[in-house]
Amino acid sequence: MIEVDQLTKRYGPTTAVAGLSFTARPGRVTGFLGPNGAGKTTTLRVLLGLDTASSGTATIGGVPFRSHRRGLRHAGALLDAQQAHPGLTATAHLAALARSNDLPGRRVDDVLAEVGLTPVAHRRVGAYSLGMRQRLGVATALLGDPPVLIFDEPVNGMDPEGVHWARGLFRRLAAEGRTVFLSSHLIGEMAATADDIVVVGRGRLLAAGPxxxxxxxxxxLEDVFLRLTSASVDYRAGGA
Structure with a gap:
């Protein structure tokens, strides 16, 4: 389970997240929606221990992610499709992560097959398309077979077949009893995939529920989202 309780994060005079609270539960796909600058990425970074909260808490399984010595066994995440070094092969990238998290080597082949990258596993990541890098990011998240999975814009760059595959994967992972947390700007895709929705604007909770x-x-969902966030965007109609 993911629990965010009165989370606040400030960067100097700027408050990126302001008293945010929500829960993402096992067996559900929870969508995380908000306009640009709403605090979604900051929330994910605090949740994964990449940033420190100014106040409040963000926990996975009841404890901060940093408390897990072998993090990939407890939560898997895709925050940036460019996270793999372009000079490495997909196999080498995943094998290094498996060793550092004390995971069996067979998991590398398992997750490459899961995401459909086995035929290009020994190709350097720098030669991958964005959609292929997204699949590698999903494989990285799955490597530790964790109960909690967090994905930030996971279908960007994927073709329609890839989007359909990802949607089915997320639904299956939730059906296995995992917590699946998706942050995205694709409202239509979220409506087709998510069980629950968390909507934020200017770092504050605007709505949460099924x-x-x-x-x-x-x-x-698009109409509701636009109504909820109408006062939380940094532009007006006709603007950039």
Missing amino acids: VAAITGSGGS
């Missing part, structure tokens, strides 16, 4: 409850009878 998709059906948030949209209401016959409602559109």
Whole structure:
């Protein structure tokens, strides 16, 4: 389970996240939505121990992620499709992570097969398309077979077949009892994939709950999102 409780993160005079609270539960796909600058990436960075909260907490399985000595066994994440060194092969990248997290070497082949990269496993990552790098990022998240999975814009650069594959994967992972947390700007894809939605704007919670409850009878997630965030965007119609 992911629990964020009164999380606040400041960078000097700027407050990126302001008293944010929500929960993402096992067996559910939870979508994380918000306009640019809403604090989504900051929240994920604090959750994964890459930044330190100014106040409040963000925990995975009831404890901070930094408390887990072998982190990939407890939570897997894709935050940046460019995270693998372009000079390494996919196999070498994953093998290094497996060794550092005390994972069996067979997991490398398992996850490469899971994401469809076995035929190009020994090609240097620098030659991969963005969609292929996204798949490698998903493989990295899956490497430790963790109960919690966090993905930031996981289908960017994927073709329609890749998007369809990713949607099915996320649903299957949740059906296995895992917590799947997706941050994305693709509202239509989120409506087709997520069970629950967390909407933030300017670092604050705007709405949280099951998709059906948030949209209401016959409602559109896009319409609800735009209404909720209308006061949280940094531009006006016709602007850049």
